[in-house]
Amino acid sequence: MTTTVTAAPTTATEFARAEERTAHNYHPLPVVLAEAEGAWMTDVDGRRFLDLLAGYSALNFGHSHPALIEAAHEQLDKMTLTSRAFVHDQFADFCAELGDLCGKDLVLPMNTGAEAVETAIKVARKWGYEVKGVPADQAKIIVASGNFHGRTTTIVGFSDDPVARDGFGPFTPGFVTVPYGDLAALEAAIDANTVAVLVEPIQGEGGVVIPPEGYLRGIREACTRENVLFAADEIQSGLGRTGRTFACDHEDVVPDIYILGKALGGGIVPVSAIVADRDILGVLKPGQHGSTFGGNPLACAVGRKVVGMLATGEFQRRGEELGVLMRERLEAMVGHGVLAVRVRGLWAGVDIDPAVGTGRQVCEALMARGVLVKDTHGSTIRLAPPLVVSAEDLGWGLDQLAAVVTGG
Structure with a gap:
């Protein structure tokens, strides 16, 4: 296939300027966007584009959703940051409402998805030492091949993608990799020092890889049986993307730790969190973990609106219904x-x-x-339209x- 992409004059100039002064850790398409609303974006030359990526699920509710913009504007006029040295008036409600959405006791807010994964790793290890009784510095976490949980040095250390991993060692020990979707291999890898299983219910960066039916249920049963935490990375798969609130819901599975991000910030601010019960998150004491911007007033105000929108079930239904259309067309x-x-829902590889x-x-x-x-991975493209896309535009x-x- 031969394609010739000729950028318009303003686009070409702006793209070249951006490439000149940025580290080349991305390989973006040669488009320079200026405005967006709903499922549509407009570039600096006035050309319109249908967004079928939705910021890797960060824009589940589309661009500039009126309810989210209103919540952000209202909070911007009041207060944007306090740090966790103090409590602000949005914090308690955000934690309670997100906890209720997940059916869990406690919430630990952070900013980026990678921060949330790192937080889950720390909590799982702390729980393993203080609750399970694993000997000091011997905790193991089982992960899956083909995973993508972020790009911090700890996380890329248990990636098997050479692009993400090579050149960044030495890496943090304590991770055991098993084939994704292979329940028997996962169960065989559990030993007395295993504190958690960390998996994506659907692997997004891997190309929307869906595990075999029963895989998540099997993980849940094995973790319960062996006294191991099940940490589900729902950063891309959660919050309506698959036609359910969480991808784990497709197998009626409740993990011990939900790891959330992307869409939780409504496409406006970076918001992430881990959500778990008190017997897990209660292991953290003051000073053992934190973030200056984690749980800031603006993030909580937007996050509360996201949770409220999900509580109606409207967006989950749209993801499921439009997903049928997308499946039929793609098949x-x-x-x-x-x-x-x-x-799965409005998400496809x-x-x-x-x-x-x-x-x-x-x-x-x-x-x-x-x-x-x-x-992604050379020959695969991912589709993740905003949940607000119309059937006509998607078609x-x-x-x-x-x-x-x-x-x-």
Whole structure:
């Protein structure tokens, strides 16, 4: 597949300026965006693009959702930051409402998803030493191959992606990797020093990889039986993306620790958290963990509105209903420029036939047609439309994908 992407004059200039003065830790598509509303974005040259990535699920509620913007504006006029040295008037309600959404006692707010994962790792180890009785510095956490939990040095240390891992060692010990979806391997890896199993219910960066039916239930049963914490990284998969509040809900599974982020900030501010019961999060004492911006007033005000919107069930229903449309359309492309698709709710991984081109080339061709998506692992593209996208706009975007992969 050969694509020629010619940037408009202003776009070309701004893109070149950005590339000149930034570290090249990303390989963005050559588009420079200026405004956005709902599922649509407009670039500096006035061209409109349908957003089918939604900030890797950070924009589940679309761009500039009126209710979220209103909550942010109202809080901006009052107070934005106190640090956790003090308590502010949004904090108690945010923790209570998010805890209730998850069915858990306590909330520990942070900012980014990677921070939330690091927090869960620390809490699991502390719980292992103080509650389970694991000998000092011997705690083990089981993780899955193909995982993506962030890019801190601890987290990339248990990644098997050489791009994320190579050149950043030495790494933190204490992690055991087993094949994703292989329950028997996971159970065999548990020993007396295992304190937690950390998995994504669906692997997002891996290409929307959905585990076999019963995998999550099996993890839950094994963790309960062996006195091990089940920590579910729902940063990308949670908060309505899969047609349920959490991806774990598809198997009626409740983990010991929910790890949340991305959509929790409504696409406005970075908000993350881990949510667990008192017997787990209660192991932390003052000074043992923290964040200056974690749980700040602006974050809590926006986060409260996100939780309130999810409590209605409206967005979960949209994710489920529109997901049926997306599944039907994508499955019809298999054998016609697409090798395989994996769909759960309004989230899909699409494996492109190499005869068509690379995932990057397909993304560039879609960009030329006014649709923005992103590739992963060379030949796969991910679709994660905002939950507010209309059926008509989603259908149009999928039309463009069908045209690209079939050479139409």
